[in-house]
Amino acid sequence: MSRWFRVTAIALLSAAALAHATDSPVDAQAPGVLLSRQLAARAHVSIGDTVTFAADPEGTRRVTLRVAGIYEPTPDPMRFTAQRLEAHLHLPDLVALVADEADPAAREAVDAINVKLTDPGDAARFGAELAARAPGVAVTPTSRARDDDPFAVLDRFHVAISAVTVIGATAFLLALMVIRAEERRDTVAILRLIGISRRSLLAAVAIEGLLIAVVGAIFGVLTAFAAEGLVNRVFQARYDTALVFLRVTPSIALRSVAIALPLGLAAGIGASWPLLRGEILSLFRR
Amino acid sequence: MTSLWLAWRTTKRYRVRAVLAVIGVAVIGALLFDMLLLSRGLLASFADLLNSGGFDVRIVGSEGMPIVRLPIAGSTRLATELRALPEVRDVVLIRIERATLWSNERTSRPVTLVGTTQASGGPYTIVRGDDLPRDSSFDRCPILVSRRLAASLGVEPGSSVKISVNPDGVRSALPAVSCRVTGVVNFFFASAGENSVATTMTALQQALSGPGVDADLILAASQPATGPAAAVRAIHRVRPDVRAYSNEDVVALFNQNGFAYFRQISFVLSSLTTVFAFLLVATLLTVSVNQRLGEIAALRALGISRGRIASILLWESALLVGGGALLALPLGGLLALGLDHLLRQMPGLPERLHFFVFQWRAVATHAALFGVTAAAAAAYPMWLTARLPIAATLRREVVG
Numbered sequence: 177m178s179r180w181f182r183v184t185a186i187a188l189l190s191a192a193a194l195a196h197a198t199d200s201p202v203d204a205q206a207p208g209v210l211l212s213r214q215l216a217a218r219a220h221v222s223i224g225d226t227v228t229f230a231a232d233p234e235g236t237r238r239v240t241l242r243v244a245g246i247y248e249p250t251p252d253p254m255r256f257t258a259q260r261l262e263a264h265l266h267l268p269d270l271v272a273l274v275a276d277e278a279d280p281a282a283r284e285a286v287d288a289i290n291v292k293l294t295d296p297g298d299a300a301r302f303g304a305e306l307a308a309r310a311p312g313v314a315v316t317p318t319s320r321a322r323d324d325d326p327f328a329v330l331d332r333f334h335v336a337i338s339a340v341t342v343i344g345a346t347a348f349l350l351a352l353m354v355i356r357a358e359e360r361r362d363t364v365a366i367l368r369l370i371g372i373s374r375r376s377l378l379a380a381v382a383i384e385g386l387l388i389a390v391v392g393a394i395f396g397v398l399t400a401f402a403a404e405g406l407v408n409r410v411f412q413a414r415y416d417t418a419l420v421f422l423r424v425t426p427s428i429a430l431r432s433v434a435i436a437l438p439l440g441l442a443a444g445i446g447a448s449w450p451l452l453r454g455e456i457l458s459l460f461r462r
Numbered sequence: 463m464t465s466l467w468l469a470w471r472t473t474k475r476y477r478v479r480a481v482l483a484v485i486g487v488a489v490i491g492a493l494l495f496d497m498l499l500l501s502r503g504l505l506a507s508f509a510d511l512l513n514s515g516g517f518d519v520r521i522v523g524s525e526g527m528p529i530v531r532l533p534i535a536g537s538t539r540l541a542t543e544l545r546a547l548p549e550v551r552d553v554v555l556i557r558i559e560r561a562t563l564w565s566n567e568r569t570s571r572p573v574t575l576v577g578t579t580q581a582s583g584g585p586y587t588i589v590r591g592d593d594l595p596r597d598s599s600f601d602r603c604p605i606l607v608s609r610r611l612a613a614s615l616g617v618e619p620g621s622s623v624k625i626s627v628n629p630d631g632v633r634s635a636l637p638a639v640s641c642r643v644t645g646v647v648n649f650f651f652a653s654a655g656e657n658s659v660a661t662t663m664t665a666l667q668q669a670l671s672g673p674g675v676d677a678d679l680i681l682a683a684s685q686p687a688t689g690p691a692a693a694v695r696a697i698h699r700v701r702p703d704v705r706a707y708s709n710e711d712v713v714a715l716f717n718q719n720g721f722a723y724f725r726q727i728s729f730v731l732s733s734l735t736t737v738f739a740f741l742l743v744a745t746l747l748t749v750s751v752n753q754r755l756g757e758i759a760a761l762r763a764l765g766i767s768r769g770r771i772a773s774i775l776l777w778e779s780a781l782l783v784g785g786g787a788l789l790a791l792p793l794g795g796l797l798a799l800g801l802d803h804l805l806r807q808m809p810g811l812p813e814r815l816h817f818f819v820f821q822w823r824a825v826a827t828h829a830a831l832f833g834v835t836a837a838a839a840a841a842y843p844m845w846l847t848a849r850l851p852i853a854a855t856l857r858r859e860v861v862g
């Protein structure tokens with residue numbers, strides 16, 4: 177367990193934060209506090225300033241703290257729409273601010289305790305043992321099971337959408353290749369008439385389909401790479417977060433190419449197959 | 463022969479490519495239709511879910527999203543005050559706790575225990591048995607159990623069970639209380655994997671060992687004549703320290719915070735699929751027109767006007783896009799069922815919440831987008847044929 181506990185005081189406390197840019201000797205001895213970048217910008221404070229936190233709107237219970245640093249909140253995809261107006265205080269400072277003076281046990285109470293296990297695989301056993309020793313304490317592992325992870329569901333949703341897009345794109349590619357094959361009906365007829373084998377012609381259309389697929393896939397991947405920065409910048413500015421919304425990884429690029437190549441090949445061969453299979457005279461419409 | 467008939471004959475002549483184009487448009491159109499359903503589906507479903515209980519104002523003790531609940535101090539007195547307001551028709555107190563339900567000495571399940579002052583017609587449908595009794599003097603702890611829980615424990619209406627409450631954040635070992643199952647129900651707000659139990663507020667207070675236990679949610683139904691907004695204002699006048707939200711406020715908050723991802727992906731994918739359909743139909747038509755330049759020049763030489771040729775191309779585009787767009791509706795419906803099933807596997811979602819909800823507005827938008835796409839896709843081929851030099855083209859065709 178970490179030696180220092182840190183408790184995040186969100187929204188309610190930070191809404192009551194007031195900035196006082198003074199440099200008195202008393203301020204230099206004030207306990208330190210870390211403010212999120214968003215809160216520091218909203219409150220117009222910088223490192224070294226003193227701020228007052230109050231536990232109630234009237235400010236009857238308050239504490240003066242010195243801004244020791246400004247931090248970028250860890251991006252959280254579950255909360256990317258939330259305004260991260262947060263402050264990190266040392267636990268004793270927060271307890272002194274919010275604890276109910278009439279309740280002696282209040283100074284010992286915390287909302288949560290983070291525990292780092294020596295062996296993360298022991299999480300279930302540790303949870304069961306703690307629940308048995310301390311009834312009423314809820315033990316929750318920080319790692320999610322795949323079935324409980326909303327992002328695993330979103331991942332499957334994205335894969336399903338990609339599959340539908342690939343099916344639509346394949347139909348269009350096939351239609352284009354059919355037009356292309358019909359355009360070359362006479363050429364194919366002449367080539368077959370002068371003795372070029374079906375196998376050679378099949379290889380030619382297969383290579384052509386493959387080349388089109390390769391060029392298309394590379395163009396698609398380059399477009400995705402180019403769009404990555406733009407999309408991230410737009411959404412990061414929109415939600416004031418450092419969260420990365422779109423990341424084109426080499427494995428995704430490779431997967432796209434790996435899907436595009438066989439589809440292009442199949443579309444090329446499939447569209448030209450009637451021309452290669454039929455009688456030569458039928459190609460001359462005789 | 464009309465332009466439409468000529469376009470139909472051309473489409474029939476090149477039927478393989480036409481069928482493939484229609485399939486492509488249908489698949490992409492299905493995706494577009496689904497994204498339009500998604501763009502407001504979750505909100506519509508959420509609003510429907512909120513309105514299903516018959517209460518249009520929610521009162522909580524904490525600020526922000528009214529999902530995070532703290533006990534409302536003096537909730538029973540507040541309910542009495544609210545019932546006296548002319549803007550309020552009905553008030554119900556609710557408290558939700560985690561609990562353990564024991565069907566016998568050895569078999570138990572963790573459950574979500576909902577205590578309510580609503581005697582009948584709560585947010586559930588009764589599958590077997592009866593509703594919670596109006597008069598709890600005869601039955602000290604009547605409970606309704608979810609169908610899933612009943613099946614899991616093998617309990618039926620009339621079964622006796624024990625419940626011990628495990629309040630959040632409180633280190634306690636409250637004694638179990640004996641309860642009787644009065645009915646098996648489907649809860650509107652329960653998630654797929656959740657075991658839910660409803661009981662009377664009196665029974666819940668008894669299980670929590672105290673009559674002074676406050677509610678953490680108060681539902682109010684506004685008078686139809688004044689509406690929920692007036693009720694919210696009146697409630698704030700009575701108790702400025704609580705937060706009251708109309709169902710519209712809750713939906714708006716949800717739209718702002720919880721729905722952002724789906725709104726964004728819906729917008730991005732709708733735009734992309736429309737552009738994709740435009741590019742592909744435009745490409746197909748352009749390639750097709752280039753292939754038929756000689757034929758078009760011959761028609762022009764026979765005296766068919768530029769406008770007529772343009773009209774034929776526009777109809778060809780409309781046939782391809784329109785055929786695909788029509789097929790996209792049933793296809794999109796089927797796809798929406800699959801995608802909805804997939805997304806509803808998210809943990810913690812109420813079973814009755816859907817992501818894709820049919821709306822005529824989505825059909826109208828779908829039709830409008832494809833109408834524009836058909837016109838835009840035909841624009842370049844129409845321009846090509848309009849400036850086609852008849853003699854030079856015919857000569858090139860003959861010489862070539």
